[in-house]
Amino acid sequence: MTNPHLDNKLHVLLLENIHSSATVLFEKQGYEVETLEKSLSEDELCSRIQDVSLLGIRSRTNITRNVVNAAPNLMVIGAFCIGTNQIDLDACLKQGIAVFNAPYSNTRSVVELVLGEIIMLMRGVFDKSVKLHQYGQWDKSVTGSSEVRGKKLGIIGYGNIGSQLSVIAESLGMEVYYYDIADKLALGNAKKCESMEQVLQVADIVTIHVDGRPENKDLISEKEFKAMKDGVIFLNLSRGFVVDISALKKYIKNKKIKGAGIDVYPKEPKSNEGKFKSELQGLDNVILTPHIGGSTQEAQKNISEFVQNKLIDYIKTGGTMLSANFPNVQLPEFENAYRLIHIHKNVPGILAQINSILAKQNINIVGQYLKTNEELGYAITDISKKYNKDVIKDLQTIPHTIKLRVLY
Numbered sequence: 001m002t003n004p005h006l007d008n009k010l011h012v013l014l015l016e017n018i019h020s021s022a023t024v025l026f027e028k029q030g031y032e033v034e035t036l037e038k039s040l041s042e043d044e045l046c047s048r049i050q051d052v053s054l055l056g057i058r059s060r061t062n063i064t065r066n067v068v069n070a071a072p073n074l075m076v077i078g079a080f081c082i083g084t085n086q087i088d089l090d091a092c093l094k095q096g097i098a099v100f101n102a103p104y105s106n107t108r109s110v111v112e113l114v115l116g117e118i119i120m121l122m123r124g125v126f127d128k129s130v131k132l133h134q135y136g137q138w139d140k141s142v143t144g145s146s147e148v149r150g151k152k153l154g155i156i157g158y159g160n161i162g163s164q165l166s167v168i169a170e171s172l173g174m175e176v177y178y179y180d181i182a183d184k185l186a187l188g189n190a191k192k193c194e195s196m197e198q199v200l201q202v203a204d205i206v207t208i209h210v211d212g213r214p215e216n217k218d219l220i221s222e223k224e225f226k227a228m229k230d231g232v233i234f235l236n237l238s239r240g241f242v243v244d245i246s247a248l249k250k251y252i253k254n255k256k257i258k259g260a261g262i263d264v265y266p267k268e269p270k271s272n273e274g275k276f277k278s279e280l281q282g283l284d285n286v287i288l289t290p291h292i293g294g295s296t297q298e299a300q301k302n303i304s305e306f307v308q309n310k311l312i313d314y315i316k317t318g319g320t321m322l323s324a325n326f327p328n329v330q331l332p333e334f335e336n337a338y339r340l341i342h343i344h345k346n347v348p349g350i351l352a353q354i355n356s357i358l359a360k361q362n363i364n365i366v367g368q369y370l371k372t373n374e375e376l377g378y379a380i381t382d383i384s385k386k387y388n389k390d391v392i393k394d395l396q397t398i399p400h401t402i403k404l405r406v407l408y
Contacts, residue, residue: 010315011051011073015039016058018080019304026054029312038271046070054311056080057087059291060270065091075405076314078307079324082106082294085212085239089325093375096343096403099324100310104160105302106294110209110237111165113263115172117287118153118205121233121259122146127285144258149173154203156196156219157210157238158184165207166190177202200227207235208242216242225251231258237293240264249279252286259285263293318380318407320371327371327378334382337366339407342379345400346372351379357394363387376402 010031014022017037026033031054039060040048049055049071056078057063063077068091079087079101092099120126123145131137153169155162158180166176167187176190179199186192193199200206206228210216220236221244228234234257236243245266251257262280268291269276280286294303313319317333318341320326344350351370358365358381367382396404 010053012054012056013049013052014056015061016080018056018058019300021301022056022078022080022304022308025308025312042066049074054078054315056307056311059083059086060268061086063087063092068092068095068097071095071097075403076100076311078311080300080303080307083212083239084324087324090375093325094402096376098314098320098326100307100314100322101324102303102306103322105306106296106299107160107164109296109299110161110293111168112296113289113293114165114207114235114237114261115168117235117261118207118233119148121235121261121285121287122148122151122205124259124285126259126287148205151175151204152177152202154178154199154206155190156180156199156206156208159209159211161238162207162209163187165209174205196224197227200224201229203232204229205233205235208238210238210242212239218242218244220244220248222247222250225256228256230256232256233259233261235261237261237263240266240268245279249283252280252283259287261287261289263289264291316407318405320378327373327376329369329371329378329380331369331380332367334367334407337382337384338387340381340383340395341403341405341407342377342381342395342398342401343403343405344377344379344398345402346375346377347400350377350398350400353398354379354381354395357391357398358383361388361391363391 012026012031012033014035016039023033023035042064045067049067051073052071053073053075055074059081065088068088074097076098077087081101082103084099084101087099089099128139131139149172151174153174153176155166155178158178162178166178170176170188177193177199178190179193179196208220210219219242225247252260265278280288310322317331318339319329319331321328321330342354364384365381366384369380371378392406
């Protein structure tokens with residue numbers, strides 16, 4: 001449980017070279033902003049986070065239970081990226097720390113890179129370019145060079161990226177087949193498959209677009225590569241651990257896989273100064289990129305604007321729409337009132353206790369909102385300006401209280 005925060009006291013820590021627009025916005029709000037270009041280890045973060053109220057990270061920083069427990073003043077975390085698998089959401093929930101991410105903001109950037117790599121791999125452009133650069137070899141041959149028009153594209157994971165890829169690929173003349181564990185409506189003429197194996201058996205090109213849940217580890221391994229067509233093109237721009245790299249190398253070397261585009265890896269350097277090593281280095285017609293699927297100027301700006309606006313809204317109004325772990329509440333602006341935000345374990349009777357405390361002090365409630373999930377209760381109460389300061393202490397001592405915030 002923490003004491004109420006005043007907005008102008010907030011200390012913001014932004015890691016991993018988050019877009020500068022976030023720094024500008026937070027400084028305009030009067031916050032104290034500290035920025036670092038790299039990620040921090042668990043121990044480093046634990047030692048620096050004690051007075052941090054707002055934390056901004058990208059995909060390389062792991063927010064563990066130890067980090068959360070070392071951050072008594074932390075109110076909110078912004079993941080300036082698509083996923084949140086690097087964050088212990090349950091630990092954050094138990095400490096009343098809201099988490100926001102940007103699940104849609106770099107979709108277009110990933111889709112464009114996937115399509116670009118598909119075209120280059122189908123034409124063997126990458127290898128021909130290397131031959132010209134390194135050896136001066138003039139490999140002007142149509143052997144193994146094909147158009148994407150008329151080819152069958154298999155998409156594993158039909159979420160935001162997979163579905164947008166589906167639409168654009170179809171406009172290029174490709175036939176689209178997809179599989180998702182959730183029931184997803186087909187867009188355009190895409191064909192929904194009943195199993196992943198069905199997609200793998202029919203597709204000329206297989207591309208993976210699944211999330212970071214632990215069950216997806218080694219989703220594509222020996223069995224799945226065996227099920228693919230001979231001469232298939234394979235791409236993974238989702239999560240590094242979903243593909244068995246040794247099995248992928250095996251099937252590239254025996255030519256069952258004609259070409260591959262890989263952007264994510266089981267182990268990645270923590271910064272641009274780190275050394276990258278992979279079994280896939282040096283293989284023919286394999287495009288390796290350093291986790292840049294969403295790394296365009298447009299995408300990073302979109303991500304920064306989206307997440308920073310969610311963080312500001314949470315701090316200033318308590319709004320939690322599209323939070324990755326909190327009950328979602330969209331709140332109106334408030335004037336001539338105090339907003340009390342009571343974050344508590346989801347047990348019966350909390351709202352009644354809040355109202356009882358306010359009633360005893362003859363405090364007028366001008367608006368009240370409550371939203372819960374399985375673990376957490378999120379109660380917002382707008383009250384008239386006049387109140388006894390002891391009310392705050394009484395609200396903090398309600399059993400099962402996690403945090404209390406007062407917005408002025």
